[in-house]
Structure formats: structure tokens, C-alpha cells
Amino acid sequence: TQPPGMLWWNAPVLWEGDIIESVNDIKGQASDLMSSLKSSESSSLLVRRSLSANVSIWPWICERRVSRQTSERWGFKLRTCDGSDSLEVFGIEEGGIAQWNEANPETAIRVGDRVVAVDKSVGSKDMLAALTEPRESVCVLVIRGVL
Secondary structure, three states: OOOOOOOHHHOOOOOOOOEEEEEOOEOOOHHHHHHHHHHOOOOOEEEEOOOOOOOOOOOEEEEEEEEOOOOOOOOEEEEOOOOOOOEEEEEEOOOHHHHHHHHOHHHOOOOOOEEEEEOOEOOHHHHHHHHHOOOOEEEEEEEEOOO
């Protein structure tokens, strides 16, 4: 299985059907690749992974209203990253999000998801500002599988 929130095509595991194209920047015959694997304590692999016919490549998009007591935290740790204007979920903790996840495990927000809107706010600065306002509920738009 892949780490939570990790996109399947970028998971740091080998799957049946993967093709190892190089080991430590060495390309060539299988015997050359095996020699490189055996001679190194750690290795860097270049893997070609095809999209299988039964795998969905469509992004997961979900809009939900999350509630909390104004004295509570929202329950997710967010950060900006990779130059996009979204917020990446890098942790789930006690609060409204954790309560939502517990009540709705099939549509749980998880590490690696991206928040792209909070109520009518878009852009990382405006979304963070909206989340710091003393409100009891917000509508968040979350995506998975893109960006």
C-alpha cells in the first residue's frame, strides 16, 4: 500500500508491472542494474509505471461544511507548498475535521489533500485568514489527485 495522501503513481513502492529503467543513473541490461543495486547501500531508481485500465485518474473533489466550537481548532494542519496557491493538509488533529472524518470515513479529509477554497476565499493567504476568523463553520473545497 502507499503512504496516506500519496498519489498512487508517485508512491515510493514497486508494483507488479513497473519497469525499472535505471539504477543510480545506470541504464542497460538487467545484469548491469542488478550489479548497481548490489554494490550500493542505497539506490535511486527510475521507474516507468503505466496507467492500468482499471485505475481512475480523475481527481477527487469534495465540498463540505465543517463545524466546530469557536474555542476549538479546525483540526487540520495546513501549509503552502510547491508554488501553488492551495493549502496542503499535512496533519489531522482534534477538532472539526477529525469529527467529520470519524462520522464520514468514506469521504475523510486526509494528509496530502489540498484545500483550494474556504467559503468564498481562494488563495492561500485569504484561506488562512478565513480559517483564523472566530466562526463556528466553514465550507471547504478539497481536492485529491491533482496539483
